[in-house]
Amino acid sequence: MTPASGIPPGQPVRVLSGMRPTGRLHLGHYHGVLRNWVRLQHEYEAFYFVADWHALTTHYEESHIIRENIWEMVIDWLAAGVDPHHATLFIQSQVPQHAELFTLLAMITPLPWLERVPSYKDQQTQLKDKDLSTYGFLGYPLLQSADILIYRAGLVPVGEDQVAHVELTREMARRFNYLYGREPGYEDRAKEAITKLGKKTGSLYRRLRTAYLERGDQEALDTARALLEKQRNITIGDKERLFGYLEGGGKIILPEPKVLLTPASKMPGLDGQKMSKSYNNTIALREEPDEIQRKMQTMPTDPARVRRADPGDPEKCPVWPLHQVYSDEETKAWVQQGCRSAAIGCLECKQKVIDAVIAELDPIRRRAAEYASDPTLVKNIIAEGGEHARDVAEETLDDVRQAIGLEYS
Numbered sequence: 240m241t242p243a244s245g246i247p248p249g250q251p252v253r254v255l256s257g258m259r260p261t262g263r264l265h266l267g268h269y270h271g272v273l274r275n276w277v278r279l280q281h282e283y284e285a286f287y288f289v290a291d292w293h294a295l296t297t298h299y300e301e302s303h304i305i306r307e308n309i310w311e312m313v314i315d316w317l318a319a320g321v322d323p324h325h326a327t328l329f330i331q332s333q334v335p336q337h338a339e340l341f342t343l344l345a346m347i348t349p350l351p352w353l354e355r356v357p358s359y360k361d362q363q364t365q366l367k368d369k370d371l372s373t374y375g376f377l378g379y380p381l382l383q384s385a386d387i388l389i390y391r392a393g394l395v396p397v398g399e400d401q402v403a404h405v406e407l408t409r410e411m412a413r414r415f416n417y418l419y420g421r422e423p424g425y426e427d428r429a430k431e432a433i434t435k436l437g438k439k440t441g442s443l444y445r446r447l448r449t450a451y452l453e454r455g456d457q458e459a460l461d462t463a464r465a466l467l468e469k470q471r472n473i474t475i476g477d478k479e480r481l482f483g484y485l486e487g488g489g490k491i492i493l494p495e496p497k498v499l500l501t502p503a504s505k506m507p508g509l510d511g512q513k514m515s516k517s518y519n520n521t522i523a524l525r526e527e528p529d530e531i532q533r534k535m536q537t538m539p540t541d542p543a544r545v546r547r548a549d550p551g552d553p554e555k556c557p558v559w560p561l562h563q564v565y566s567d568e569e570t571k572a573w574v575q576q577g578c579r580s581a582a583i584g585c586l587e588c589k590q591k592v593i594d595a596v597i598a599e600l601d602p603i604r605r606r607a608a609e610y611a612s613d614p615t616l617v618k619n620i621i622a623e624g625g626e627h628a629r630d631v632a633e634e635t636l637d638d639v640r641q642a643i644g645l646e647y648s
């Protein structure tokens with residue numbers, strides 16, 4: 240994967256992601272987000288944070304939920320294998336630099352950019368019982384942009400639902416660099432070169448450049464480059480100047496991050512639907528073996544198998560998708576064959592996946608218990624992570640303040 244533009248070659252690529260502390264984590268989180276985080280922490284310089292301010296944008300009337308979930312969530316991360324020696328773990332509100340960058344970005348954010356983010360209208364419709372006509376809720380994707388840009392993250396692992404937010408982040412970075420990244424004198428020389436293109440070509444160049452810089456129109460960029468390529472009557476120096484000016488020119492203070500799409504969790508829930516808190520079909524990351532056994536034993540199966548002797552069809556049974564996650568080829572063949580011929584019973588069929596889930600969660604539950612019994616250890620991990628995060632964030636913010644002209648000492 241190539242780093243985002245503007246990240247000096249040779250510099251380790253930073254990965255950044257956040258999670259809202261609004262509930263207990265379950266197997267779906269593990270198979271989706273957490274295993275991905277664990278893998279990425281070995282490949283990149285990783286920053287993972289508890290997005291408590293983000294939780295407030297939707298849960299401001301029940302802010303106690305945040306406090307109740309923060310530490311449990313961090314324990315779940317650690318138990319799942321997120322390793323403080325390989326990743327920086329912290330709490331958003333303990334790095335106030337996010338808020339400062341958010342404020343500065345807010346000054347240059349056109350309102351329509353926020354209003355057109357799909358989650359803005361979608362969530363307002365979905366969460367009807369909450370009043371989300373707040374300033375904070377509208378601005379939440381911009382806060383996310385600040386979260387990402389403050390670390391100059393190159394890659395942002397998120398699910399499909401968050402892609403539009405990273406897209407906004409890219410546009411904000413481009414706009415910031417465009418407004419504050421230009422070197423003195425650069426602009427005048429570029430403008431001078433445009434006049435040498437002739438009236439018609441010059442104004443086309445300006446239009447295409449604006450379309451790219453302000454709206455991220457990639458086609459406009461390509462067209463403008465082709466246009467420049469064709470020019471015969473300008474010097475090579477001017478040509479190069481115009482190529483640079485096309486992309487904002489000057490310095491890149493905030494590099495554009497890329498999405499690292501987290502594949503949607505294939506983890507099926509207890510009813511065959513996707514595992515999700517809202518479907519009430521989850522197995523918690525720290526579920527006790529007895530409870531796992533009970534929950535899975537009572538899962539529905541193919542309704543055609545009323546009696547033990549009735550044959551069934553795995554495709555019509557919510558247990559089958561679990562075999563697809565946990566069982567080897569031999570076991571899967573055993574299920575297919577045994578179910579269709581009524582050679583196996585549902586209980587023995589289920590027991591294979593029950594054992595697999597219990598075995599998978601066993602080390603996680605043990606590690607969680609260790610961390611839970613040592614709150615000081617967990618708090619120290621977060622304190623150290625916060626310290627490091629603040630240092631990195633402050634470096635970016637220094638450059639940002641300087642670029643805008645907010646350094647007075």
Ligand code: TRP
Nearest residue numbers: 255256257258259290293383386
């Ligand atoms: N908005 C994300 C969510 O709801 C959480 C989040 C906040 C995040 N800031 C982020 C994710 C920055 C990635 C990068 O899931």
Ligand code: SF4
Nearest residue numbers: 541551556578585588
């Ligand atoms: Fe489902 Fe297995 Fe029973 Fe078939 S045998 S219906 S796959 S639980």
